[in-house]
Amino acid sequence: MKIKRCYLLVWIFLTASTVYAQNPPAAISETTDPVVTVVESPEAELAKQQLAEIDNLIERIWTTKVSLSVSDVPLEEVMLQIAKQLGCELRIDDRSLEDLGLTREIPISIDVKNLAVGSVLELVLGQVDITYLVEPNRLVVLSVGESDDRKYFLTRFYPVDQWLGDGKCKLNLEKVRAIVLMIEAYTWEEMGGPGSCEIYGDGLLITQPATFHDRIRRLFSAMMKAKSLPNDSYQVASIPTHPLGEQADKLRRKIERQLISAKWRDVPLGEVAKLLEEQLDLKVIIDQRGLEDIRLDESTPVNGTWNEASVATLLNDMTRNLDLGWRIKGDYLEITSFEELEASLEVRVYPVRDLAPSVSLLEGADKLETYIGGTFCGVGVPNRPSVPRELELPTPKQRLIEMIEWQIVPDAWEELGGVGALLPCEASDTLVVSQVGWVNTTLESLLQDLRQTKRIAAEEAYRQQAAEVILMTYSIPATEDKPRFSSMDIGLLAQRLTRDIAPDAWGEGRSIQALSNRLIIRQRRDIQRAIYQHLVEIGYFKFDRTEAGLGGGGIDLAK
Numbered sequence: 001m002k003i004k005r006c007y008l009l010v011w012i013f014l015t016a017s018t019v020y021a022q023n024p025p026a027a028i029s030e031t032t033d034p035v036v037t038v039v040e041s042p043e044a045e046l047a048k049q050q051l052a053e054i055d056n057l058i059e060r061i062w063t064t065k066v067s068l069s070v071s072d073v074p075l076e077e078v079m080l081q082i083a084k085q086l087g088c089e090l091r092i093d094d095r096s097l098e099d100l101g102l103t104r105e106i107p108i109s110i111d112v113k114n115l116a117v118g119s120v121l122e123l124v125l126g127q128v129d130i131t132y133l134v135e136p137n138r139l140v141v142l143s144v145g146e147s148d149d150r151k152y153f154l155t156r157f158y159p160v161d162q163w164l165g166d167g168k169c170k171l172n173l174e175k176v177r178a179i180v181l182m183i184e185a186y187t188w189e190e191m192g193g194p195g196s197c198e199i200y201g202d203g204l205l206i207t208q209p210a211t212f213h214d215r216i217r218r219l220f221s222a223m224m225k226a227k228s229l230p231n232d233s234y235q236v237a238s239i240p241t242h243p244l245g246e247q248a249d250k251l252r253r254k255i256e257r258q259l260i261s262a263k264w265r266d267v268p269l270g271e272v273a274k275l276l277e278e279q280l281d282l283k284v285i286i287d288q289r290g291l292e293d294i295r296l297d298e299s300t301p302v303n304g305t306w307n308e309a310s311v312a313t314l315l316n317d318m319t320r321n322l323d324l325g326w327r328i329k330g331d332y333l334e335i336t337s338f339e340e341l342e343a344s345l346e347v348r349v350y351p352v353r354d355l356a357p358s359v360s361l362l363e364g365a366d367k368l369e370t371y372i373g374g375t376f377c378g379v380g381v382p383n384r385p386s387v388p389r390e391l392e393l394p395t396p397k398q399r400l401i402e403m404i405e406w407q408i409v410p411d412a413w414e415e416l417g418g419v420g421a422l423l424p425c426e427a428s429d430t431l432v433v434s435q436v437g438w439v440n441t442t443l444e445s446l447l448q449d450l451r452q453t454k455r456i457a458a459e460e461a462y463r464q465q466a467a468e469v470i471l472m473t474y475s476i477p478a479t480e481d482k483p484r485f486s487s488m489d490i491g492l493l494a495q496r497l498t499r500d501i502a503p504d505a506w507g508e509g510r511s512i513q514a515l516s517n518r519l520i521i522r523q524r525r526d527i528q529r530a531i532y533q534h535l536v537e538i539g540y541f542k543f544d545r546t547e548a549g550l551g552g553g554g555i556d557l558a559k
Helices: 005-015 042-063 075-086 094-098 117-126 160-164 173-180 210-227 245-257 269-280 288-292 311-321 338-343 396-407 437-453 458-467 487-500 525-537
Strands: 065-074 089-092 107-116 130-135 138-143 154-158 196-200 203-208 259-268 284-286 301-310 324-329 332-337 346-351 421-425 430-435 469-475 511-514 518-524
Touching (some): 042 075, 042 107, 042 117, 042 130, 065 075, 065 117, 075 107, 075 138, 107 117, 130 210, 154 210, 160 173, 160 203, 160 210, 173 203, 203 210, 210 346, 210 430, 245 311, 245 324, 259 269, 259 311, 269 284, 269 301, 269 311, 288 332, 301 311, 311 324, 324 338, 324 437, 332 338, 396 421, 396 458, 430 437, 458 525, 469 525, 487 511, 487 518, 487 525, 518 525
Parallel strands (some): 089 138, 284 332
Antiparallel strands (some): 065 107, 130 138, 154 203, 196 203, 259 301, 324 332, 346 430, 511 518
8 A cells, every 4th residue: 555655754753753761760660551662663763864854954054155146047057056055956846837837947146145045045036936845955946836735744743841841830732832823824724724733742743844843943942042041140132033033133233233324316226225235244135026016126216314324224214215114034134015024024032031920930929820720711612611801810921912012013913903923931931922023123122121111010910910809709500490509519619619729818808608509709819710710620600511521420529
């Protein structure tokens, strides 16, 4: 029987996943469980070798520098030069190019010096709207549509709990998964794309092309870096996830600090780009295809006067006047349309432990995580009751996010119809942001301002709201007009709640009353949340027991 290649790859890569093991302590060396010694198959060894070749080639793509100056040279010849620099093979998918009316003979023009091969590939292939993929020691040039074929995809396992967990509480993998899905959201199944990301055990099982896996790996590396930052020397600069992110940040700082004087009257945009290249010693690219979409080109006139202004100010003024934008893409500067900026967002990780620490780090407050784990009250789970508004308790990071989304270009965020996304990662004490570059720069400035002026009190606001004593009343649910629980059951439940949930927090006005038809609880808001979670879990509220996983044997309230 012939196995399709895509499924064979999935099986091989799962087989080749790293197995972590350790010798058990002597005190528990005797066990009835069988000891399994894994002997890898030849297929698994081959898969490991192929993965290593893929990872190695991707690394070379971003670390190898190349200079290339050609004019109207066939695509194949240009790509062969690049493949030679990388020391890899080349395959051009002629059929997918033919579907676009292209051939390997299509002329390419480019003039760059000392750029990363990854940047050069973007500039060369972007001219004709095609792309590349990476196979073991081989570049594949093909159409964007063909690159979505899952035969080119790899399935890899990411041990997220091992990387980000603390070994005490179970990591909320749903939230980590949501962060991963921020990367080019349109490429995932949830948005109609071909990629998938599923929770498997203590990690994520992700299916995407090899170059996309590199982006995911860099995202997790950034979060792990933030998690490991020590409190006594906490580095608060955002962490880029682009392969050339650190170089891009240096160039951005240079553009913000370097001063320039200019007086331009109807100077063509192409000539302005050359003048900026000389001033900055930096390649400046005009995205001709992006400009064509809004009926502009290199001949578009530029007007303006600047006296000892920063280059960033000049670029902002010039591009706004033309309804354009600019960005640093690794090791070069690109002038393009707003539509293109929004189509390729920048993902950054912001350490915020000093501004909005995880709830588990707060001192002097009864913490929800002490009593329950996972997603609060099964939010999003079918047949779960909605959470009462009185029990809402935004974490410090959630409060910080709300402020950011309302203070920094509100219409740039998904919540208000924009393209940018912002999610907290409690495990690494970070905010993960997917946004256009200039919004990220504005966000960086706001966080710096907050740190200097201490104008944020997210932690204190959380403490106060968590500690507020509130009154909650829960009527006894009925089935066919008959109470589901007896008065004795309710009395036993009240005893159980005071025994199991924050036993030291009762008294001094904080109490629970078990009446014949309801529970009346007066307690802190965070403890009320834990109580509500517990009531949901035991099936107190009116929803189907079987679907809730409670079975048909009733609830042991005296347990």
